[in-house]
Amino acid sequence: MSGSDSTFTSYEGSSKVKTGKGNGDIGGRPEDTNPCLEIHFQTQLSSPKPDVISKLKKGDTLNIELRTIHTQVVVAAIFDEEIAGGIASPQISSIRECIQKGTKYRAKVISIHEGLVRIDVFALMNDE
Amino acid sequence: MITIVGGVYYESCIQPRWTEYMGSGGRAVSTIARMNADANLFTYLDLKTEGIIENKAALENFKYSGKRITQLGKFEYMHGLSSPTIEIEQRTYEPIEIDTDKILCFGMLEGEAIIKSDYAVYDPQNHKSPKHFHENGSNTTHLALILNTHEAKILSGDSHLEEKALIQKLVEQSSAEIVVLKQGPRGSLLFHNSEFTRIPSYITEKVWKIGSGDVFTAHFAHSWLVCGRSPSDSAYVASKATACYCNKGMLPDQSEIEKSSFPTARVSNRVQEGYQPKVYLAGPFFTLSQLWMIEQARNNLSSLDLEVFSPLHDVGRGPAEEVVHHDLEGIRQCDVVFAIGDGLDPGTIYEIGYAKALNKPVIFYAENVTAEDMKMMSGSSCIISTDYVSAIYRTVWEAISI
Numbered sequence: 001m002s003g004s005d006s007t008f009t010s011y012e013g014s015s016k017v018k019t020g021k022g023n024g025d026i027g028g029r030p031e032d033t034n035p036c037l038e039i040h041f042q043t044q045l046s047s048p049k050p051d052v053i054s055k056l057k058k059g060d061t062l063n064i065e066l067r068t069i070h071t072q073v074v075v076a077a078i079f080d081e082e083i084a085g086g087i088a089s090p091q092i093s094s095i096r097e098c099i100q101k102g103t104k105y106r107a108k109v110i111s112i113h114e115g116l117v118r119i120d121v122f123a124l125m126n127d128e
Numbered sequence: 129m130i131t132i133v134g135g136v137y138y139e140s141c142i143q144p145r146w147t148e149y150m151g152s153g154g155r156a157v158s159t160i161a162r163m164n165a166d167a168n169l170f171t172y173l174d175l176k177t178e179g180i181i182e183n184k185a186a187l188e189n190f191k192y193s194g195k196r197i198t199q200l201g202k203f204e205y206m207h208g209l210s211s212p213t214i215e216i217e218q219r220t221y222e223p224i225e226i227d228t229d230k231i232l233c234f235g236m237l238e239g240e241a242i243i244k245s246d247y248a249v250y251d252p253q254n255h256k257s258p259k260h261f262h263e264n265g266s267n268t269t270h271l272a273l274i275l276n277t278h279e280a281k282i283l284s285g286d287s288h289l290e291e292k293a294l295i296q297k298l299v300e301q302s303s304a305e306i307v308v309l310k311q312g313p314r315g316s317l318l319f320h321n322s323e324f325t326r327i328p329s330y331i332t333e334k335v336w337k338i339g340s341g342d343v344f345t346a347h348f349a350h351s352w353l354v355c356g357r358s359p360s361d362s363a364y365v366a367s368k369a370t371a372c373y374c375n376k377g378m379l380p381d382q383s384e385i386e387k388s389s390f391p392t393a394r395v396s397n398r399v400q401e402g403y404q405p406k407v408y409l410a411g412p413f414f415t416l417s418q419l420w421m422i423e424q425a426r427n428n429l430s431s432l433d434l435e436v437f438s439p440l441h442d443v444g445r446g447p448a449e450e451v452v453h454h455d456l457e458g459i460r461q462c463d464v465v466f467a468i469g470d471g472l473d474p475g476t477i478y479e480i481g482y483a484k485a486l487n488k489p490v491i492f493y494a495e496n497v498t499a500e501d502m503k504m505m506s507g508s509s510c511i512i513s514t515d516y517v518s519a520i521y522r523t524v525w526e527a528i529s530i
Contacts, residue, residue, distance in 0.1 A: 044147050046180075047158070047187040048378060072186035086187045088149045093179040114334065115378025116146055 036098035037123045039091055042110065045077055045117040046088035053084055053117055056109055064095065064105035064121060075099070077107055077119065087121065098123070129166040130354055132156050132346075133224055133241040134234030134253070136171045136181060136194075139212075141205040141338060144515065146377075149180050151201075152234035152253050155339045155379075156346035159369075160232075161190040162379045163347075165354045168192065170224050172238040174200045197221055201237055208337035208517035209428045223264070231268075232349040233261070234342070240264045249349040251275060251341070258283045260302050272306035272352065272359065273298060274345045280309055295319045306359045308348065310341055312432060313393060313524040315367060320359040327363040330371035330390035335521040337374065344370045394529040405527035408459050408488075409438040410479040411468030413445075421468055425520070429466060432524045437462055459483050464527045466519070467510075469494030472501060484508050489526045493519035 045053065056062075062077040062084055075096050076083045087095070087107075095105060107119040134153025140146065150158075157169035173181060173194030185192050201216040214237075221239035231245045235253040243261075248268035252258035258279045261271055277294075281287040284297045295307045299319065307319040308327075315329040347369040351362035371390045372380035380388075399405060407429050412418045422440050429436045437458040443451050459465065465483040467476055469492050481504075483490050490510040494502065506512055511526070513519035 046148065047184050050378060050381070050384070069186045069189075072182075074183050074186040076187065083187070086183050088147070088180050088184070090176045090180070092183055096179070111145075113144055114336075114376040116144065116336075118145065 034103075036094075036101060036103035037125065039094060039098065039105070040120075040122045041089060041091055042118060042120050043087055043089045045085040045119055048085040048115050048117060049083055050115070052079055052082045053112070053115065055079065056084065056112060056117060058109055058112060060109045062107045062109070062119065064099070064107055066096065066099050085117070087119075089121075091121075095121075129168060129230075130160060130349065131168050131170065131226060131228045131231045131245075132160065132233075132349075133170040133226060133231065133236075133243070135201065135236040135238065136169075136173060136177065137201045137203050138177075139203045139205070139338065141208060143207050146338070149177060149184070149200075150339060150342075151203075152251065152342045152345075153236070154181070154184075155342040156232055156234065156349070157190045157192065158184070158188055159343055159346035159379050160350045160354070161188045162381050163350050163354075164382070165350055166191075170226055170241070171195070172197045172221060172224075172236065174198060176200070195221065195224055195239075197238055205338060207424075208335070209431075209520060210424070230353040232346065232353070233266075234345070235259065242266050243268060246270065247353055248272070249274060249345065249353065251345040252279055252283060253342075255279065256282075261304075262302065271302065271304045272308070272348070273302055273304040274308040274310065274348060276310040276312070276341065291317055292319075292324060295324070306352075308359075308363055310344060313521050314395060314433075314528060315393065316344075316363060318360055318363045325360045325363070326395075327360070327367050328392045328395075329367055329525075330388075331393050331522075331525050332371050332375035332390055333518070334376075334515055335374045335518040336377035337517045337521075340370050340374050343373045343379065393525045396529055399528045404433065404435045405464065405530065406435045406437060406462045407523060407527055408462035408465045408479070408483065409436055409440075409468075410465055410476045410483075412471055412473035412476060413440045418468075418471075424516075425466060425468065428520050429523065432520070434524060434527055455479070456482060459488065460486065462488065463530045464488060464523055465490045466523045467492050469502070469505075470496050472497060480505060480510065484510070489530075491519050491523045491526065 062079045065078050067076045077085050104124040107121045110118045135151040136154040137151035139150050153171045157167045160167040167190045169192040174197050177200045203212040205212045216237045223240040223242045225242045227244040230247045232249045234251050243266040245268045247270045249272045250261040251274045280294050309317045316327045318325045344366045347366035348362045351357045351365045369385045372388050413422050426436050426438050439455045443454040467480050492505045492510045492512045495514050511522050
């Protein structure tokens with residue numbers, strides 16, 4: 001099995017942390033603001049784990065954390081110490097970097113329709 | 129290990145509200161990984177989406193390789209049966225070339241996949257100009273072609289053939305050993321070893337339509353290529369797995385598929401012999417939004433092969449003495465009624481009561497009506513749905529069973 005040219009890259013088993021670019025960029029802000037605290041968006045829980053999301057209800061809060069699965073560091077939504085799913089958002093790279101710098105994130109469940117769970121992701125202020 | 133090649137796209141739906149990074153390739157690799165099989169996706173990806181797919185791959189345990197593109201394609205749906213608005217780069221990228229034993233291959237918008245394999249399941253995934261598997265130089269020893277009726281007609285170049293003749297023509301053109309014609313709520317028709325087998329669909333309370341065709345194809349490929357089941361057993365499993373997916377909007381695992389017990393969608397003899405069921409479309413048409421809704425429902429019911437009687441289109445506006453008796457005759461002649469309930473229009477409520485008095489099945493679609501206001505409908509065996517696509521599918525399942 002082979003890719004056809006040099007632009008074909010495989011990411012299997014790798015973990016990379018990038019500086020955010022584009023939507024959710026965490027660079028280029030005034031020095032007195034922390035862009036990590038400004039990340040706030042709504043998205044859908046991706047890769048949902050049925051056993052965990054079956055326990056979720058509207059208004060529940062999930063922790064957004066980095067977890068290592070095999071050798072890969074992933075951004076995961078945690079409920080009751082279990083992975084409920086991931087986040088399918090272009091902001092994921094920014095969140096990953098911000099968590100590594102110490103910012104904490106939570107996600108509130110906005111709605112649940114069977115397997116479709118919408119969440120509101122936000123940063124905790126330093127004193128929270 | 130099964131290799132998958134197919135597109136990853138940003139998909140969104142306005143109602144029900146939903147967003148995901150899926151596409152046929154992305155959904156298929158998630159589907160097969162959910163069955164605990166080793167799956168490796170080849171696709172086109174832009175820089176912004178890499179992190180998302182990387183995260184999904186780790187959470188769901190699949191492998192992937194992405195050929196870099198500038199901008200990921202977008203599919204935006206108004207609802208699950210609407211034609212999506214597609215945003216895609218107006219350029220064609222270099223093909224993805226793969227040499228492997230077993231592959232599931234979807235048609236892509238950014239470029240082509242050129243395959244060499246022993247076994248291939250191919251779903252052209254193109255409503256405008258689907259291509260045959262071998263057309264770009266791909267070759268395989270054993271080919272299963274899976275596609276819907278619309279794609280089959282275009283691919284065969286003959287839109288007038290009945291389903292079996294259509295499949296025979298595709299077999300001649302593509303040298304496929306297996307052809308599965310996906311027919312939505314009517315199930316599918318499988319051809320293998322010179323025999324046709326009708327595969328049923330299953331009746332679910334809810335129908336999450338977006339991606340259901342991908343899920344069917346992915347489960348067929350998993351069952352045939354990984355589990356080694358026969359083509360017909362694979363199609364049965366795929367249909368059941370697709371029902372699980374449609375009912376919850378989530379990819380099922382092995383245990384959920386085994387535990388599921390949905391009723392089979394029955395197709396009456398007269399429908400099997402070519403009868404086209406008639407549906408009466410009841411609903412208000414005074415405002416633009418109501419007219420839009422009528423138009424959507426009429427188009428969606430027609431596209432699922434029902435004959436639609438729409439008072440707006442088939443009788444028109446006019447004074448009571450000119451239109452009402454035509455409307456009521458429409459109800460008497462129909463097999464089933466699809467009623468749009470939001471707003472509780474008096475004319476629509478009358479039509480529902482008239483139809484129930486004639487023992488006609490009524491599907492009552494309303495997103496914003498209280499249980500109290502639906503008491504008469506729920507108490508008289510109307511099928512009630514707050515979800516549009518589910519209501520349309522329930523209508524088809526009722527109509528084809530009579």
